[in-house]
Amino acid sequence: MQTLKVGLIQMACQADAQANKEKLAARIAEAAAQGARLVVLQELHNTPYFCQTENVEHFNLAEPIPGPSTDFFGEVARRHHIVLVTSLFERRAAGLYHNTAVVFESDGTIAGKYRKMHIPDDPAYYEKFYFTPGDLGFQPIDTSVGRLGVQVCWDQWYPEGARLMALSGADLLIYPTAIGYESSDTPDEQERQREAWTTVQRGHAVANGLPVIAVNRTGHEPDPSGQTRGITFWGSTFVAGPQGEMLYRAPKDEEVVAVVDIDLQRSENVRRWWPFLRDRRIECFGELARRFRD
Secondary structure, rough: OOOOEEEEEEEOOOOHHHHHHHHHHHHHHHHHHOOEEEEEEOOOOOOHHHHHHOHHHHHHHHHOOOOHHHHHHHHHHHHHHHEEEEEEEEEEOOOOOEEEEEOOOOOEEEEEEEEOOOOOOOOEOOHHHHHOOOOOOOOOOOOEEEEEEOOHHHHHHOOHHHHHHHHOOOOOEEEEEOOOEOOOOHHHHHHHHHHHHHHHHHHHHHHOOOOOOEEOEEEEOOOOOOOOOOEEEEOOOEEEEEOOEEEEOOOOOOOOEEEEEEEEEHHHHHHHOOOOOOOOOHHHHHHHHOOOOO
């Protein structure tokens, strides 16, 4: 068995970005003390989820990469000798911004980054106002704990991205996330949404024979515009194994520091039993690159 201990940090965010960063640093230290070698944070963890409204002042939250937050989290990774997956609002240039995952090696250096490819634009999730679609492709990031197939939130609904990461040799599929209910949704609808979110990612695990890690925020964040009742983030951070089996699932409404053992050798075994990659009819899939077959 080749076991990797993975730390998961699920938390609510407050308005003070520095306070959020210090809180994360303490939670990362806790995970490292429990033996985590890889720690994964939630999407846009420095601040509340500002995309509930369109406000040009929020662009002031963006930072260059490298910049203050990469300096901060790089030092945290180095101090605890862990590989760390973070999620930042990147200022690439004036008027050009991305939703970017940054991965740190255990010596504190930047191992790589991934710019979110799929950008939603829905009530309370006005991300197209803020983020330019990523241009780095679906390329895994090599680290001392393995090749990490990191994507971000809305990407998790698309099997194509997971497949491309798998075909590029990813050992794990990782999704920092910020997703929740519109607070007026009925309880039944809330549960359908949360289970759909879990199920589609478990499907990525099965289809690609890889573990999946999804880390979400928790807590209620009001809509500053008052147009909706705000978002209640549904937590439920989880790890699924390569057959979609649930290795861990966090509560919906609690902050969590969890360390989960992942058997990386199991992916090899599962792919031998279920050789989906062998049986793909790649010569027949060209039209997947079309918007619609009409």
